[in-house]
Amino acid sequence: MCQLQRRKLSLLFCLGLSAIVYSVIYLWIKTPTEPKLLDSPRCRTFATECKAFLPGIEEDVEWHRQDCQVESFILNNQLQCSNLTKDLHFxxxxxxxxEEDYPLAFIVTIHKELELFVRLLRGIYMPQNVYCIHVDAKAPMAYQAAVRRLVSCFKNVFVSSRSxxxxxxxxxxLQADVNCMKDLAGSSIGWRKVVNLCGQDFPLMSNLELVQYMKSKEWRDRNMTPGVKQPLHMRYRTKFQYRQxxxxxxxxxxxxIKKSPPPHKLQVYFGTAYYALTRAFVDFVLKSSIAHDLLEWSKDTYSPDExxxxxxNHIQDAPGSYIDGEWEGNIRAIKWREQGTAHDGCKGHYVRDICIFAVGDLPWIINKNSMFANKFESDTYPEALDCLEQWHRNKVLDQATVPIKPSWLLATRKNSSSSAFNSTAGA
Structure with a gap:
């Protein structure tokens, strides 16, 4: 009898324990997991050198970043478009x-550094513009999916139809840019000029300054393609045949193995891969037999986008051509290793003879007053991008003629002798 009683008690104990375990598992499964958003306490502080570029230094003001986990936010599968623009400060x-009356188009080619791309897009984004994003076909699938997830939240941003x-x-x-141009040609947004970027660029001019620069007397009806007649030491690029x-x-x-002469007896020029082109010129690129033939001829050349x-742009009949143009146009602030006398040296390090910027490069970058700067790496010198991004956002908001929304702020200001935060645009 006692043995039977003990068995009953053991059975009841096991049933009770099982009920508790199943209840815990049920509640754990049913409880919704909230997306991990931006965690302010984990933000990097601005580098000491950055204070010279932020307003309020004479007032003993400290800046506190609000935006720290851009990449993890985008990678979160539960990302909600309704919250994205606010949480990421677009x-x-x-x-x-x-600016509203002069929409711009942007071509952005990317293959890595998701955080840097998001911050670049945030820096150039305006709702009246249009953005074509070319994602390298060999980029990791998780990266491609994250970019598409982000882009899907904006009506005026899209991934190139051909990668x-x-x-x-x-x-x-070069083909990546042409692919985006074909897509942009069909856009319902009446963009006036197109600018191309890579994922390691960052803007120096505000959108308003870009518009005013494009509308200036010098560039109003012209394409901006800095370059000169192909120098002798660069002729190897188009004299011989190359393969990828x-x-x-x-x-x-x-x-x-030598190439045939360029089609239509064209004089070949050498310049940057970056440009600002009129919409009429883009139509010329896509429809002209001269442009098509030059594109075909360029397929087995070295670095044809240059x-x-x-x-x-040096063809007389091309819309917006600049046949007498040379290196005019403040397209990029770049520190080339071979141009050491033209700058104060690279404070970061060189990759393919181009400086990866560190905080110490910021005075030179800002004083260049170019449209964009190249190159940045978010992992190597994150403080440089933090500082430049805040400097740029301050300028953008200072120039605004509309009320500033708190969500547009990337950082708040705090007087070191007070606990009160300044929630204005701050300049």
Missing amino acids: ITRPLSRE ESVTYSGFSR VVGSHVAFKGWG HYWVTL
Whole structure:
């Protein structure tokens, strides 16, 4: 009898314990997991050198960043578009009538550094503009999915309909821009000029300053493609045939195999891969037999994006052409290793002879007053991007002619002798 009683008690104990365990599991499954948003206490503080570029230094003001986990926010599968613009501090309305009346188009080619891309997009984003994002076809699928998830939250941002596997200095880099141009040509947004960027750029001019620069007497009806007649030491790029080793590099197609002369007896020019082009010129690129033939001829050249745009822009009949133009146009602030006497040296480090900027490079960058600066890495020198981004956002909001929304602020100001935060745009 006692043995039977003990068995009953053991059975009841096991049933009770099982009920508790199942209840805990049920509640754990049913409880919704909230997206991990921005965690202010984990924000990096601004570098000491940054204080010179932020207003309020004479008032003993400290700046406290509000935006710290951009990448983890985008990677979160539960990202809600309704919260994205607010939580990531995107500007959600035109800041002036002048900007609203002069929409711009942007082509952004990316393959890595998700956080840097999001911060770049945030820096150039305005709701009246349009943005084509070309994601390298060989980028990790998780990266591509994250970009598409972000882009899907904006009506005026889209991923290029055709993706290239981009090879450094190869034709695929030029083709990526052309792909986006085809998409932008069909856009219902009446953009006036298109600017191309890579994922490691960051703006120096505000959108208003870009508009005013494009509308200036010098550039109002012109394309901006800095460059000169192809120098002798650069003729190897178009004299011989090259092939792309996909995802790796560009190599000679065969030893000493020469190319035919350029089509239509065109004079080849050499310049930057970056530009600001009129919409009429883009139509010319897409429809002209001259542009098409030059594009085909360029397929087996070395770094064709550095001769294609500038060559077409020196054709008399091309819309907005600048046949007497040379290196005019403040397209990029870049520190090239070979141009050491033109700058104060790279405070970060060089990659392919281009400086990856550190905080110490910011005075030179800002004083250049270019449209954009290149290059940044969010992992290597994050403080440089933190500082420049805050400096740029301050300027953008200072120039606004509309009320500033608190969500547009990237940082708040606090007087070191007071606990009160300043919630204005702050300049």
